[in-house]
């Protein structure tokens with residue numbers, strides 16, 4: 001797993017679909033549906049629509065928090081944090097073929113534990129002040145470097161990421177850049193997503209080839 005990982009910004013209905021479609025056109029590799037409401041009917045409709053949109057663009061589709069919804073719409077994966085289902089329960093409900101991502105905040109020990117329990121990727125953050133989650137714990141580039149050395153799993157970074165800060169995350173071992181505001185608040189979403197994908201490609205191309 002690698003590239004721009006966009007997370008929906010709370011938009012609903014046609015606005016949501018249009019914003020995600022633009023991000024996918026720009027090259028987003030992964031889309032997470034993050035909707036904190038309890039409107040189950042709308043949530044299921046939107047998740048199903050986003051799933052087909054992602055399929056059309058060969059992007060992975062991940063559901064935030066809700067293991068049952070991920071199962072209902074056959075999403076590619078689910079993302080869980082400390083207030084959500086345990087990784088073991090999510091794995092039991094979803095099986096081996098579904099991706100499970102785990103939030104590890106600023107704690108390497110959580111990531112090592114998640115890796116040992118079979119997580120498919122782990123996420124650290126917030127790396128920068130986040131307009132979406134201003135009180136999120138702050139992670140450092142030093143933590144990211146250590147995690148890169150100790151973990152074989154794909155590493156996702158999140159929190160206040162912009163085009164200016166993204167290169168520092170990629171240079172220190174991030175595989176994925178999870179972004180809400182800097183993509184979905186952009187007046188030109190597709191172009192903004194394409195700029196992120198270009199940064200990821202530049203990093204991959206600049207990396208020394210394994211011997």
Ligand SMILES: Cc1ncc(COP(=O)(O)OP(=O)(O)O)c(N)n1
Nearest residue numbers: 064079080081082103123156158178
């Ligand atoms: C890719 C990614 N990383 C971290 C989070 C945060 O998850 P969590 O701590 O469960 O907080 P909420 O997003 O549920 O408020 C995420 N969603 N995605």
Ligand SMILES: Cc1ncsc1CCOP(=O)(O)O
Nearest residue numbers: 126130132159160179180181
């Ligand atoms: C869900 C989440 N977890 C830590 S920061 C964050 C929000 C990231 O959004 P933004 O890109 O707007 O800072």
Ligand SMILES: [Mg+2]
Nearest residue numbers: 065080081084
């Ligand atoms: Mg959560």
